[in-house]
Amino acid sequence: MSSLTRLLQEKRKNEASNSSPRTSADTLTTTPESHPLDAQTRNKSSSHIASDSNSSNGERNRATMPVPGSVTTVTQIYSEEDSSSTAGSSLDERNQFSSSFLNSNFAHTASLYGTSAQRAAGLSSYGGSSLAPQNRITSRLSATSHTSGKVIPSLSSSIPYSVPNSNKDNNSSNSNSSSLSSSWLETYAGGLPSNISAIDSNVISSPKVDSVEPRFIISKQKLQKASMDNNNNTTATQARSISRSGSFSSQLGNLFFSKNSKESSNPNSAGMTYPANSNGPSTSIKNSNVANGSTAIPKPIRARQSSIYSVSRQPTGSYTDNLYGSPSSVHDHLPPSQSVPRSQHSSIGDLKRFFKKSSSSNLSSNNNNAIPNGSPVSTGMAVPSHSHSSSHFAAGNYPSSNSYNGNGDTIYSHAHGSAVPFSKRYVKTGEDLGAGAGGSVKLVQRIVDNQIFAVKEFRTKFENESKRDYVKKITSEYCIGTTLNHPNIIETIEIVYENDRILQVMEYCEYDLFAIVMSNKMSYEEICCCFKQILTGVQYLHSIGLAHRDLKLDNCVINEKGVVKLIDFGAAVVFSYPFSKNLVEASGIVGSDPYLAPEVCIFAKYDPRPVDIWSSAIIFACMILKKFPWKIPKLRDNSFKLFCSGRDCDSLSSLVTRTPDPPSYDESHSPEKKKSEGSSNNVSDPNNVNIGPQRLLHSLPEETQHIISRMIDLAPACRGNIDEIMEDPWIRSISMCRMVEDGLAFKVVEGDDHHHTQVDQSEAHIAGLEKKKKKDKQNNYQVSV
Numbered sequence: 186m187s188s189l190t191r192l193l194q195e196k197r198k199n200e201a202s203n204s205s206p207r208t209s210a211d212t213l214t215t216t217p218e219s220h221p222l223d224a225q226t227r228n229k230s231s232s233h234i235a236s237d238s239n240s241s242n243g244e245r246n247r248a249t250m251p252v253p254g255s256v257t258t259v260t261q262i263y264s265e266e267d268s269s270s271t272a273g274s275s276l277d278e279r280n281q282f283s284s285s286f287l288n289s290n291f292a293h294t295a296s297l298y299g300t301s302a303q304r305a306a307g308l309s310s311y312g313g314s315s316l317a318p319q320n321r322i323t324s325r326l327s328a329t330s331h332t333s334g335k336v337i338p339s340l341s342s343s344i345p346y347s348v349p350n351s352n353k354d355n356n357s358s359n360s361n362s363s364s365l366s367s368s369w370l371e372t373y374a375g376g377l378p379s380n381i382s383a384i385d386s387n388v389i390s391s392p393k394v395d396s397v398e399p400r401f402i403i404s405k406q407k408l409q410k411a412s413m414d415n416n417n418n419t420t421a422t423q424a425r426s427i428s429r430s431g432s433f434s435s436q437l438g439n440l441f442f443s444k445n446s447k448e449s450s451n452p453n454s455a456g457m458t459y460p461a462n463s464n465g466p467s468t469s470i471k472n473s474n475v476a477n478g479s480t481a482i483p484k485p486i487r488a489r490q491s492s493i494y495s496v497s498r499q500p501t502g503s504y505t506d507n508l509y510g511s512p513s514s515v516h517d518h519l520p521p522s523q524s525v526p527r528s529q530h531s532s533i534g535d536l537k538r539f540f541k542k543s544s545s546s547n548l549s550s551n552n553n554n555a556i557p558n559g560s561p562v563s564t565g566m567a568v569p570s571h572s573h574s575s576s577h578f579a580a581g582n583y584p585s586s587n588s589y590n591g592n593g594d595t596i597y598s599h600a601h602g603s604a605v606p607f608s609k610r611y612v613k614t615g616e617d618l619g620a621g622a623g624g625s626v627k628l629v630q631r632i633v634d635n636q637i638f639a640v641k642e643f644r645t646k647f648e649n650e651s652k653r654d655y656v657k658k659i660t661s662e663y664c665i666g667t668t669l670n671h672p673n674i675i676e677t678i679e680i681v682y683e684n685d686r687i688l689q690v691m692e693y694c695e696y697d698l699f700a701i702v703m704s705n706k707m708s709y710e711e712i713c714c715c716f717k718q719i720l721t722g723v724q725y726l727h728s729i730g731l732a733h734r735d736l737k738l739d740n741c742v743i744n745e746k747g748v749v750k751l752i753d754f755g756a757a758v759v760f761s762y763p764f765s766k767n768l769v770e771a772s773g774i775v776g777s778d779p780y781l782a783p784e785v786c787i788f789a790k791y792d793p794r795p796v797d798i799w800s801s802a803i804i805f806a807c808m809i810l811k812k813f814p815w816k817i818p819k820l821r822d823n824s825f826k827l828f829c830s831g832r833d834c835d836s837l838s839s840l841v842t843r844t845p846d847p848p849s850y851d852e853s854h855s856p857e858k859k860k861s862e863g864s865s866n867n868v869s870d871p872n873n874v875n876i877g878p879q880r881l882l883h884s885l886p887e888e889t890q891h892i893i894s895r896m897i898d899l900a901p902a903c904r905g906n907i908d909e910i911m912e913d914p915w916i917r918s919i920s921m922c923r924m925v926e927d928g929l930a931f932k933v934v935e936g937d938d939h940h941h942t943q944v945d946q947s948e949a950h951i952a953g954l955e956k957k958k959k960k961d962k963q964n965n966y967q968v969s970v
């Protein structure tokens with residue numbers, strides 16, 4: 186029996202015998218006399234809790250790992266730590282995170298991040314009034330916590346999900362979930378909201394392998410040879426074996442590592458010193474720009490962690506120095522002590538299926554015309570064939586793609602002249618744009634036409650990280666990056682492997698949305714425009730079966746024409762494969778704390794789409810409020826606890842596993858009622874704006890409240906899906922800047938009620954903000970001394 190099931194059974198037992206006292210730790214509400222919200226919002230979760238026989242016995246990615254063998258599900262409900270939070274903070278009390286809260290958070294971080302802890306130790310007063318870009322503890326979580334063989338539930342074993350193109354009549358019968366879903370359907374037939382249908386099955390991610398046996402290692406030359414000899418019968422067997430054993434990851438892995446090992450004795454291939462832009466321990470500073478008493482958004486402590494992202498922004502080594510002739514020094518590897526947890530997300534197996542393996546002709550050297558639309562041709566993969574996405578992918582915006590070319594450096598490209606080495610085609614220019622756990626991003630200029638691009642250099646492999654894991658992480662990110670094609674998604678121009686570095690050349694956007702928000706100059710209409718553009722990008726992603734999972738201000742960039750683009754697909758996952766109605770649940774606590782959806786912290790597996798929806802709503806709230814509503818969606822966070830309070834549920838898990846109410850005739854949403862409900866000053870009144878969803882909603886413009894409340898529904902099954910959100914009257918009414926086709930090119934049609942804020946380039950990117958902050962800090966120090 187899963188913890189969740191046990192929890193809910195206990196809850197029912199408690200409800201049956203009123204005499205049994207409730208433990209304080211089990212209680213969400215801050216006042217014992219809390220009134221139920223209303224009769225309609227009853228908790229039906231218990232009626233839909235499945236036996237967890239369908240839940241995987243897999244590992245659990247979990248933030249709170251220090252206790253070996255601990256049950257990692259819904260622990261926050263019972264945790265001492267959670268219950269120790271004091272009630273009473275409000276959104277305006279953002280600076281008042283208790284020291285125990287900060288300590289507990291630090292402990293959490295320290296236990297997770299290894300070396301990140303040192304950085305975390307430097308964080309002070311996370312909670313609110315400071316702009317602290319370097320507070321980005323950038324470890325991406327997907328650390329796998331072993332759970333002593335205890336069954337860990339997936340959210341779908343408790344609630345039903347919808348999947349893209351799913352239809353309620355079409356349920357497979359291949360899993361326990363199906364039977365759960367059917368009974369659920371029978372119960373609520375006809376009364377289902379549009380975003381709910383039965384889940385067909387859980388697809389468990391591919392098994393993990395710690396290392397690659399030498400016999401599976403295929404050199405790059407071998408791969409090329411196999412490609413060229415593809416039509417030759419004598420090498421057919423070899424080619425087949427390559428495509429069989431050579432998943433995308435292993436092919437690329439072999440490419441990287443055969444080259445790596447070959448060049449290890451070559452002094453020219455040594456990595457170079459990375460510019461010292463690391464984010465040292467920091468204290469928060471006050472952002473003087475923030476008006477009206479509102480405070481700046483502190484940079485979040487990063488929650489995600491995976492092999493590629495498992496440490497914070499550690500300088501690794503710079504391709505730029507290497508490529509542009511700076512003196513060399515090698516420090517490709519992190520300290521041996523650096524632990525590299527394994528990740529379960531973005532498995533290459535998943536990606537392979539997603540990109541739908543194409544015919545072996547993709548391995549042919551003459552494949553420029555074979556694969557349309559910028560698919561990673563050298564990988565033997567084709568673009569996904571989701572019906573929704575066909576228009577995007579069929580658009581054929583990419584002129585051509587190069588496979589491994591003569592010099593073997595360009596892995597993927599639709600840039601002209603990519604046969605010439607990267608270092609001869611681009612020159613570094615300007616300041617660094619940013620550095621994260623996944624790598625560092627620099628500005629380069631293409632020599633041939635002086636066009637500016639952003640280049641992400643992926644981090645090098647950690648010493649104790651398996652090649653397979655490393656390659657898996659890298660490939661998943663750029664696989665996705667090279668496949669996406671939408672105005673609100675950053676465009677990948679090419680992927681290059683050179684001097685032991687993997688470089689992703691992207692279109693450059695002049696500003697980080699974070700920086701624009703922090704300028705405090707955005708108009709409301711401009712915020713709405715950015716929000717709608719983000720949603721448009723999310724809609725595209727979801728339509729093709731991908732979820733981003735790390736949506737946040739920092740992962741949105743904006744160009745000078747006001748077009749917002751989503752970046753950083755290092756945490757993205759496939760949730761649906763072409764022509765499949767199965768939902769592939771995601772796993773792991775992946776994302777950044779303040780933007781995390783609550784279910785991510787509770788369940789081993791979850792539908793990643795509502796997670797994106799939640800994060801998008803938090804982005805909107807941040808843009809409006811210039812601060813985070815809470816630090817982390819756990820009950821130990823007082824602000825979040827208050828947000829969860831005042832509902833007719835006594836545990837967070839019950840709230841998160843709620844399913845939508847069937848439509849009710851007498852359900853009243855009349856504005857009058859809402860108004861009278863909202864005006865309560867009674868702390869035990871669930872309509873009090875200091876607790877419950879109103880706590881956040883009341884500080885947002887009225888017209889936004891309905892859809893934002895749908896987006897931050899604690900229960901993912903009740904959360905609005907992206908299509909519903911786009912249909913919201915307020916969202917529809919937003920005048921959004923957008924790209925439209927203009928002959929062969931695109932032009933931007935600006936929204937008619939706003940202009941997009943521009944800031945000085947020195948503060949346009951997070952790296953610039955960090956630099957400025959450091960400088961300010963030094964100045965302050967000098968003044969005080």
Ligand SMILES: Nc1ncnc2c1ncn2[C@@H]1O[C@H](COP(=O)(O)OP(=O)(O)OP(=O)(O)O)[C@@H](O)[C@H]1O
Pocket residue numbers: 321323494618619620621622623624625626639641675691692693694695696697739740742752753754755950951952
């Ligand atoms: N195409 C781009 N145009 C402009 N700036 C960019 C671009 N891509 C990335 N950046 C800048 O570089 C920063 C880091 O990029 P990215 O998030 O992809 O790296 P990361 O290593 O995955 O970081 P993190 O660990 O924060 O996820 C961004 O926050 C942004 O400031």
